[in-house]
Amino acid sequence: xxxxxxxxxxxxxxxxxxxxxxxxxxxxxxxxxxxxxxxxxxxxxxxxxxxxxxxxxxxxxxxxxxxxxxxxxxxxxxxxxxxxxxxxxxxxxxxxxxxxxxxxxxxxxxxxxxxxxxxxxxxxxxxxxxxxxxxxxxxxxxxxxxxxxxxxxxxxxxxxxxxxxxxxxxxxxxxxxxxxxxxxxxxxxxxxxxxxxxxxxxxxxxxxxxxxxxxxxxxxxxxxxxxxxxxxxxxxxxxxxxxxxxxxxxxxxxxxxxxxxxxxxxxxxxxxxxxxxxxxxxxxxxxxxxxxxxxxxxxxxxxxxxxxxxxxxxxxxxxxxxx
Numbered sequence: 510x511x512x513x514x515x516x517x518x519x520x521x522x523x524x525x526x527x528x529x530x531x532x533x534x535x536x537x538x539x540x541x542x543x544x545x546x547x548x549x550x551x552x553x554x555x556x557x558x559x560x561x562x563x564x565x566x567x568x569x570x571x572x573x574x575x576x577x578x579x580x581x582x583x584x585x586x587x588x589x590x591x592x593x594x595x596x597x598x599x600x601x602x603x604x605x606x607x608x609x610x611x612x613x614x615x616x617x618x619x620x621x622x623x624x625x626x627x628x629x630x631x632x633x634x635x636x637x638x639x640x641x642x643x644x645x646x647x648x649x650x651x652x653x654x655x656x657x658x659x660x661x662x663x664x665x666x667x668x669x670x671x672x673x674x675x676x677x678x679x680x681x682x683x684x685x686x687x688x689x690x691x692x693x694x695x696x697x698x699x700x701x702x703x704x705x706x707x708x709x710x711x712x713x714x715x716x717x718x719x720x721x722x723x724x725x726x727x728x729x730x731x732x733x734x735x736x737x738x739x740x741x742x743x744x745x746x747x748x749x750x751x752x753x754x755x756x757x758x759x760x761x762x763x764x765x766x767x768x769x770x771x772x773x774x775x776x777x778x779x780x781x782x783x784x785x786x787x788x789x790x791x792x793x794x795x796x797x798x799x800x801x802x803x804x805x806x807x808x809x810x811x812x813x814x815x816x817x818x819x820x821x822x823x824x825x826x827x828x829x830x831x832x
Contacts, residue, residue, distance in 0.1 A: 521565055521572045521781055522644050523652040524669065525558030526637070526661060527626040528576045529609040530586055533770065533809045539614045548615075553810055554589045555609065557654035557683055557774050560812065564778035564800065566595040568815045570785060573598060573648075575640050577633060580605030598644060600636045602629055607658075613809065617766045626658030634661055641669055645676045650781055652681040653692065654774075663687040667695035682733070683777045685709065693732045700733040701777040701797075707738050721746045722756065722830060729754075737780060737794060739773050739801065742766065744825070747794040756830035759794045761802040762821065769805045775812050776801035795825045 532552050536545035562574040572595050578586050579602035586606045590597050604627030613619040645651060651673045653666045666688050673680045674696070682689065682697040685706045693700055693710075704715050707724050715721045715738070725736045725748045736748040744760045779800035783793035799821040803813030813821075 519571055519785055520644075520648045521562075521570060521650045521652060521785065522575065522641070522648040523558035523562045523565075523572060523654055524575045524637070524641060525556035525654050526577065526665070527607065527656045527658045528554065528556035528559055528578060528586060529607045529623070529626075530582055530589075531555030531609050531611065531810055533611045533613070535768075535809055536612060536614050538616065539612065539618045539620065545612075545614070549809070551809060552589075554586050554593075555810065557777075558652060559590075560771055560774035561652055561654055561683075561778035561781070562595050563593065564775050564812050565782050566593070567812065568779070568782045568818075570782045573644060575600065575637070575644065577602045577629065577637055578606050579603050579627065582606040582608065598640055600633065600640050602627060602633045602636075604628055611770055611810065613768050613770060615767070617769060617805075619768065619770060621770075623656075626656065628659040629661055631660075634665070638668070638672075642672065645673060645678050648673075648676075648678050649785065650679050650681060650698075652683065652777070652781060653697075654683045654777075656685060657688050664691040666692035670695035670697050681777060681781055683774075690731075693728065696732045696734065699735040699737065699780070700728060701737045701739065701773075701780065702728070703739040703773050704741060715740070718746075718758070722758075725756065735790065737776075737797065739776055739797075741769065741772075742805075745776070745794055745798050746830075747790065749790040754832065755790075756832060757791045757794055757827050758830055759791075759798040760826040760828070761798050762824040764802060764806050766805040767808050768811070770810050771812060772801040772805045775804040779818065791827050791829075795822060795827045798825050 565572040607624035679698040776797040780797035783796040
């Protein structure tokens with residue numbers, strides 16, 4: 510049976526071009542030139558698209574994840590996804606899936622050490638393109654998530670966005686660097702950079718509310734239709750172009766953050782899930798910020814459930830921004 514047989518037309522397809530086995534280590538404290546004691550350690554399949562599909566599925570949405578995977582690590586990666594609850598379409602590649610290491614302490618201080626990823630051959634990249642083309646037939650959204658591994662051209666996501674447009678499928682772009690810049694030029698439906706990614710894209714700093722608002726406008730003019738910039742504990746700034754350009758800021762309640770790992774992935778996923786529920790754009794931002802905030806309250810690489818997110822949802826203050 511094809512993975513497509515499991516879901517109706519309201520399908521969110523996620524593409525993770527550079528998946529990883531995420532090893533998360535929790536320690537008592539992180540301090541320069543001093544020892545730390547390990548409190549817990551765990552491994553999980555990761556990558557922004559996989560994380561997004563996990564959140565969407567846990568919220569009751571329909572999702573399918575596409576990943577390239579190979580090598581011994583790839584076998585372990587696929588086995589660890591067997592109980593995820595949503596279908597996964599794997600494109601075989603020769604080289605090993607990467608390993609990422611995250612170290613976090615009880616105060617929320619985090620160090621992330623990511624491998625670059627496996628080099629992909631042209632025929633392997635074409636295999637991914639073919640898989641995306643196949644599953645777009647039943648998709649309403651295509652989420653393009655995470656970094657591009659070596660061998661994949663920086664305009665790859667732009668090509669996928671153009672392909673999705675031809676099929677009438679909406680796109681969310683959640684990446685960094687040159688892949689973000691080139692992808693935005695193709696006109697994604699929505700782009701969701703965090704503060705650091707937006708700063709690198711625009712070669713500026715976003716220290717103030719005014720700077721974040723200006724950044725969202727600039728990213729829109731570069732080609733993205735809608736923009737949501739995640740600002741961590743400060744919430745998010747969102748821009749929607751139709752029926753006329755309008756902007757909002759979403760301010761989360763104060764929380765004791767335990768681990769911000771994956772909060773941005775949860776935000777992007779919740780925004781997509783909300784939009785497929787026919788919520789309006791401001792409420793989609795509210796759901797996104799609520800999911801990110803609720804996930805930051807959890808240890809390690811954990812994502813808040815729909816119930817945990819709902820408890821935060823009504824506390825998120827969404828205000829229109831006067832243009």
